[in-house]
Amino acid sequence: MSRRAPAFWFIRPASTAATLLRPLAALYAAGTARRLARGRRIRLEVPVICVGNLNAGGTGKTPTVIALAQRLGAQGRKPAIVSRGYGGTVSEPTRVDERRHSAAEVGDEPLLMSAFAPVWVAPSRLDGARAAIRDGAEILLLDDGFQDPALHHDLSLIVVDAAKGFGNGLCIPAGPLREPVSAGMARCDAVMSIGPPAMQDRFRTTWGSAITVPHLAGALAPLQTGIDWQGQRLLAFAGIGHPEKFFATLRDLGADLVRGEALDDHQPFTPALLQRLSAEATAAAAQLVTTEKDAVRLPPDFRRQVLALPVRLELADWSALDALLQPVLGSS
Structure with missing residues (x-):
């Protein structure tokens, strides 16, 4: 979703505003x-693995899809990613080419993910999936689509931000949920909560x-790129689900x-x-920095002025995820 979520979505117990909206929810x-x-x-x-969420907005799906693509690729599999390409303009199944396409055409997340596996963008996930299979995909990673009824999912993984949890537990517009937690649990195979240990503890206590x-449980960790961030004077900007986490x-x-x-x-x-950000950074003698996802949307000339901080999903123990994947991979 492109707008900032209302603060009352994440207040427990539900606020007066949320309670009034319960009938619409x-x-x-x-x-x-x-x-x-x-x-x-x-x-x-071919098997379909859906990486989705119950919450509207960012929960960490993109890093999860990237991690799965890398893990499957390291095992000799040929995964492809299928996406609707939020914000893009393509009208038919299109394989993303970072040298030819812009974020305005295919969406920022598909452009970012195309560095890790073939990505197919299409208005219809079914059409995108079939195009990916014709292109040689042995297993499909469905970016979002948990609430899309078009495809059978061989494995459905719900991703949730451990800090935000499922908010106040109510559906839109009273809360952040696309469907009730109980309904999601009835259809998914596993939940991946993403966040540091303290937030994971709070998530377990609450949910x-x-x-x-x-x-x-996983966490997003900065990728070691050789940049020493210690003491660097920065002006940061981020257009993601929860910019404060980046800061x-x-x-x-x-x-x-x-x-x-x-x-x-x-x-x-x-x-x-962009002009305002550049002027402010110059006046403050600061370096501009943004997220990987935002960086792919920047105009090339401006992109050269900006550092990007990539993050990757890390799991302390991959065995639980491998155990979920094994039955799926065994059928491929």
């Missing part, structure tokens, strides 16, 4: 259930009893963060915005 949940019930769930000739499937990561690395500009998720970089 019930209608939203019922609509999701009806759409899923009407789906044909077509089974394809552990609601999770009825295997629960995996906190820079501070944890020892950077001198002059200011963090929190943008809406997928917010366009207008010339006026």
Whole structure:
């Protein structure tokens, strides 16, 4: 979602504003259930792993898809990623080419993920999946699509931000959920919560009893790129689901963060915005820095002025995920 989530979505117990919106939330949940019930769930000739969420907005799906693509590739598999390409303009199945396509055409997340595996973008996930199979994919990673009834999922993984959890537990517009937690648990195979240990502990305390499937825990860690962030004077900007997490990561690395500009998720970089950021960085004698996902959306000339901090999903123990993947891989 491109707009900042309302603060009351994450207040427990539910605030007065959320309570007043409960009837609309019930209608939203019922609509999701009806759409899923009407789906044909077509089974394809290769396994489909869905990486989705219950929350609207960013939860860490992209790093999870990248981690799965890398792990499958290291095992000699040929994965491909299928995406709707949020914000893109393609009207038919298109294999993303970072040398030829822009984020405006195919979406920022597909452009980022194309460095790790073939990525197919299409308005219809079914059409994108079939195009990927014709292109030689042996296993499909579905980026989002947990609430899309078109495809049968051989494995469904719900990703959740450990710090935010499932918010106040209510559906849109009273809360952040696309469907109730209980409904999601009934259809998924595992939950992946992403965050540092303290947030994982809080997530387990708050939501552990609601999770009825295997629960995996991971964290996003900065990729070692050779840049020494210690003491660097930075002006950061980020248009992701939770920009404050990016700013906190820079501070944890020892950077001198002059200011963090929190943008809406997928917010366009207008010339006026970029000019303002550049002028402010110059006046503050600071280096501009942003996320990997934001960097791919920058105009090439401006991109050369900006450092990017990539992060990768890390799991303390991959065996639980491998155990979930094995039955799927055994059928491929």
